[in-house]
Amino acid sequence: MSVRQAPTYQQGAPQRSMDDDSDVEEEALANDYREQVGYENNGDDYGIEGGAMGANMQDLQAQLQAAATPLEYQATLETKIQSYDSYCNLFHYILNSEGPVDIEVPSYFWAWDVIDEFIYQFNSFCSYRQKLALTQSTSGNEGDLVVLRENPNTWGCYSVLNVLYSLIQRSQISEQLAARKRGEDPAPYAGDYGSRSLYQMLGYFSIIGLLRVHCLLGDFSLALKTLDDIELNKKAMFARVMAANFTTYYYVGFSYMMMHRYADALRAFNHILIYVSRTKNFQKNAQYDSITKKNDQMYALVAICVAFHPTRLDDTIHTALREKYGEQLTRMQRGGPEALPIFEELFRTACPKFISPTPPDFDNPSVNVDPIEHQLSIFMEEVKNNMWAPTVRSYLKLYTTMDLTKLAGFLEVDADTLRGWLLVNKQRSRQMRHSEGGLLEGDVVNSNDLDYAMQGDLIHVSEAKVGRRLVDWYLRNLARTY
Structure with missing residues (x-):
């Protein structure tokens, strides 16, 4: 990405961590x-x-x-x-x-x-x-x-x-x-x-x-x-x-x-x-036009991230996102094979023009790897690993305990395949989130409001944030008492 024209610069504003979600x-x-x-x-x-x-x-x-x-x-x-x-x-x-x-x-x-x-x-x-x-x-x-x-x-x-x-x-x-x-x-x-x-x-x-x-x-x-x-x-x-x-x-x-x-x-x-x-x-106009295309690309990336990590957005961003990618976002959040081409299209639209660290081999064209296609293949592997996560999650929300074989029957897959999906989804629900220090640092948090554990062929489902909600409820009622 290159934004090649810049407007007159503004002075700085009060310091704030990137993690402050307020606007x-x-x-x-x-x-x-x-x-x-x-x-x-x-x-x-x-x-x-x-x-x-x-x-x-x-x-x-x-x-x-x-x-x-x-x-x-x-x-x-x-x-x-x-x-x-x-x-x-x-x-x-x-x-x-x-x-x-x-x-x-x-x-x-x-x-x-x-x-x-x-x-x-x-x-x-x-x-x-x-x-x-x-x-x-x-x-x-x-x-x-x-x-x-x-x-x-x-x-x-x-x-x-x-x-x-x-x-x-x-x-x-x-x-x-x-x-x-x-x-x-x-x-x-x-x-x-x-x-x-x-x-x-x-x-x-x-x-x-x-x-x-x-x-x-x-x-x-x-x-x-x-x-x-x-x-x-x-x-x-x-x-x-x-x-x-x-x-x-x-x-x-x-x-x-x-x-x-x-x-x-x-x-x-x-x-x-x-x-x-x-x-x-x-x-x-000339200055703003130079970033308009890049602005649209960033919204495509927002759509991808929201599909992987549903979250509440600023009203302005949410409205613009729905206008630009409303139908695609809905299909991506639904998951399944039909979502794959949409992820690929948005990634191609919004990704940087990746380059190779070494010059290509002109004498052997077949050995050259397109950097964009390479990064796309890595990204699409992540998409495929999470392709059934929305569907699995929709079933799990209906039960507190469920047999693995029964859920596999609903999804029309074998039990071993489903077990792999559940393990991947479990791992992906634990994300590192930046709080302070370098951008690579952070704390591991649960990004999903639904948690589960597997014991043999049984899946035990629980609400990940139930403990916090009980504490909040207790504190509110305690304040009313006094």
Whole structure:
């Protein structure tokens, strides 16, 4: 996912954990946005004041401007390779100069757009190369095939990751963010490079870039691990740039979804979708149009997560979800074989353009694996494992004790198959839910209001939350007594 245009940024709002389900902060942020954005653009986002700078500095300004400018959609392969070389030269100069480059960056927007465009071009190039390798016999692009064979390291995964990690290391941004989380002054940890806004901003958004790249490569746990030093709140720098804000929560939510942590995924999606819905009337048409498609994709992911983990949504999100995917959501929640094509369709619609960490083998096309198809197959295995969960659950709600063979007869399957379904469903009902600390941390909770245990061929069913409800009832009546 790439949101390539960003609106004027807003200031931060009070800090809040991602696990806070209330929408108070989104409302405060939207109000603050209304006051500060307006409808007119306040100057050129990328304007760098030059003055009496030398020729070399002016050339650097031109490179900085070009790095944040989107490449034309119909750009030739040679142009894409030249763009890669330009990025390499720019980052080499910034990272390997004798001292820190003494230039002020234009804004948060510029720093985000440089990293965003860098990764967007990397993703697009890899996707095109992979597609060409899979369809080279029918593509008709013999010239591009020759060029790609001669340039196997262009837009290489290692090179892109090396740039992002190097910017983070040079800027000492992780140490600065960790110091802020501890309530300390980050200045002593910044060093000569990290105290400069050029390195600080590029290093910061490189962390968001790593989240995105690791997710594109299919390493979802490492993607979330990269955000250990960034707090997901409105005072964070990424929250000041709409495109960065949207992108961050998309990849956090998608990574959670692929790790079967549906409650955490829904919380991430819900948070950003509420914000977008409350600020859409205050955004310029061109800027808002750039995230409309991505917004719809996120709703498709919400539908998938709700099908796996039924939960109450914000009224705004619930209404929009029913309008966009009402019929599909109903069929997915019903389960069964007829739900499989819907899950597949929504996943294809909403997933990132996954890439392979290595260049394809042009000489042996049959050994190349389509990364999107690979991730889809993993996802669909999860869907198939839970395909009968809604049907099984509907039967279990009618009994407190039931014979396994009898239930298997209702479902027209053998007892061993049903036992496997029950074990999978039991396991999936225990999900890790984030409360504090890193995004990978959390507490194991029961995500289902129905619990059961198997003893031989008997299934004992109970209401998972009955204990809590009895306590709540007792406390309410106790308060009335006094």
